[in-house]
Amino acid sequence: MISLAANIIVDGTCDAPALVTRQPINFTAALCKFPNLLPSKRGESHDQHHELFGQRIDGTVLVFPTCVGSTYTGLVLLELVSSGRGPAALVVQKPDPLLVSGVILSEVWYAKCIPVLAYPDEDLFSAIRTGDRVCIEQGTGKIGVERPTSPVHGSVG
């Protein structure tokens, strides 16, 4: 079990599998496409320029450098987090205002929230791999990482 000390941007708890990418994520390009219309595909990434194309981000601890792109990011994350269809947590190198505001909007207006943690160092991507079990404890900023014994198929990062 690896433990990383991160900065708390939005506090919270989670225990979920990691989905890791070194590419910044454009949430608007990824999640406002026609296939996302289906409730079962609401959290499926459809950004044709991104390596996570076709993968589901809902229920995952999404680990990525930062978010890029449209100010619709706020609307997308507000929707996903407030409806419980979003990632379980966001772990980023840089806490971008668009990313953070989507979660804060859900917290303030819908009293639903997910943890957002910032860990700037590059070893983030060697410490957490796709499929690892990630635990975040409220109030500590500690990210616990447990690697499953068998390899996970279709992993990225």
Add this chain to the structure above:
Amino acid sequence: MELTAEQRADLNGAQGDVMAKCMQTLVRHGDTFNARRLLPIKSAHLAGTFKIVFYSAYYELIHRLVESGIKVKVPTTLDPRPGCRFRFQNRFAFWGQRRLEEDLEALGVLPNYSCVCYSQTDTPQFGDILGWGESSAIIYANSVVGARTNRNAIMIDVCHAVTGLTPEFGYLLDENRVGQVHIKLDIEAMDAPALGLLIGRIAVDRVPVLDHYPFTNVEMKNMGAAMAASGAVALFHVVGLTPEAPTLRAIFPNEPEEVHTITQKDLDDVRASTDLQRDTAMVAFGCPHMTLEEALEVGRHFVGKRLVKPAAFHLVPDVRDAFMEHEIGKACVAAGVEVVEHCPLSGLSLRIGLGKKQVLTPSGKLYYYLEGCEYGSLEDALNVCGVLDGDRKKTP
């Protein structure tokens, strides 16, 4: 953060629960980024003008604001409409669009439906503090005008508009407006949107500084929009051109974190191959919206010609009217150009034959967001339309 007595009263509900939530949103957001206080803004610009059929949370909040009788406190403009009258599929995808527009207009916004608000209705001045949404408008206001706005998410922009306030952090502060990445140019034929796509990937969320190049404002609009799509760039400088970068030394008080040279080959690699370009079914111009100046400049190529492939110009409603009265506008329509006022992304997202490579665009932003889209330089796009004069034809 420090609040004035009035701001604290509003936070505690002096103007009702919903206004208190708006204040709470700004304070919570500002506190996260160590903002010291809330600053008054000159104007707001709202990007959340599309009723995406499978999303609801944001639209419910807008309706709650309307029900509470809340109005915007500063001049507030709006992003474009989706193409709900354009194609049958869009009527379905944007079900509820009319109610959203009624709600937004009930807040007291100026319903200009423009992503280039800065070119007409909402023209900021150097140093103005703004509370804007719309990544392409934000980067233009910061970089080309020298006004100051953070990248504000949808709904955060609404909270700005109804309070007239923005938390002071990020690009509002001098220390965050200096250069971080030095972009050197080794190119012969400028292709500003392609350059923007490349810079967005290199700079991500940092401030790029380009060597001097005599970009037009239209080129900077299209380049900035691309940087804000492939990256999170909110501010760029061009040495000796944009207002905050008189010299390289002035904009780099510290050494650049990174120096990067972009070559002609890098630019050309962004363009689709000749075969792919030829295979496209239509050509879309204007994302962000074409300004009148841009539509006239592009449109003059179409005078006296006949399109060999369908093409659409996307213009702000007011600008469309002016363009249609102009002789070049009339000539474009005669050549077969469809001149529309909605957003090309929403207008073309649900076209028949979904997912097929069928749109060519000289817009870096549209290329990034639209599925089944190829990029071509402006010259490529004119060439594929069949309106480029023979001696200027180039193949990628």
